[in-house]
Amino acid sequence: MTDVPEGTAPVALACEGLRYAFGETKAVDDLELTVRAGEVFGLLGPNGAGKTTAIRCITTLLPVPAGMVRVFGHDAAKERMAVRRLLGYVPQQLSADAGLTGRENVELFARVFDVTRRERADRVARVLEAVDLTAAADRLAKTYSGGMIRRLELAQALVSAPRLLMLDEPTIGLDPIARTSVWEHINAVRAATGMTVLVTTHYMDEADQYCDRVALMHRGRIHALGTPQELRSELAERRRGEGEADHEPTLEDVFRDVAGSGLDEQGGDFRDVRSTRRTASRVG
């Protein structure tokens, strides 16, 4: 968790009135979001809420058809290369090549991101060290466990020294020990570099434990925003007002309160399920 005082840190990411539609489907619908420099920010929401689409707009992989996205003041629609240089992105889908060693995978990203030849070997070695893969660096990635692959992908994203790291479900399909390990490495790098982290996850316990603030997204919009503690306290207070103070609400209760009882039926389609299963099976 960061100690950045509220309101004093510069803005790392601002989305104003961001919209993105796939035909009739409004995937992102008037999204308003501000992430402060140095914080770990969790974007939560049910399947199909629009999280990945928003991330793709922010990373410039999708255009910004309406509204505004700024990364450290740079406009994602007009200054795409400047924005890309500030970002590290670990997508849901596999981004490591099974037929290359861990080191070769990271070197490839270093070349793509124009890390100079002089700096490259040192930078690659440092990020491999930061994710605890030095001993395994010269083994083929196909011999790695699911948790090691995720850490390798983290190293790939870190090699360009991003100021904003975007992680789309970084711990999906991992066992609890591997999940904790991925988070510990994210936090250690964050503490050492001061980078900002935007993460999506379906694991409410992780969001509660590791995110400074979270936004609950539903049907393309933000419906609740605050520290996990604030969101839990607000729901507890409301429940007490309604005479339902049976237990202290968890972040999952807040999530259900926002997304409603139809959580499992609404949002998400074949594409969502396929992508989740594919990701889970390759890391499981």
Ligand SMILES: Nc1ncnc2c1ncn2[C@@H]1O[C@H](COP(=O)(O)OP(=O)(O)OP(=O)(O)O)[C@@H](O)[C@H]1O
């Ligand atoms: N390429 C696409 N073509 C058509 N519809 C899409 C496409 N990508 C996303 N959608 C739709 O846009 C909506 C938002 O999807 P998105 O993947 O952004 O949600 P998400 O919150 O990331 O979900 P998940 O948690 O399952 O990853 C969904 O209704 C989805 O079906």
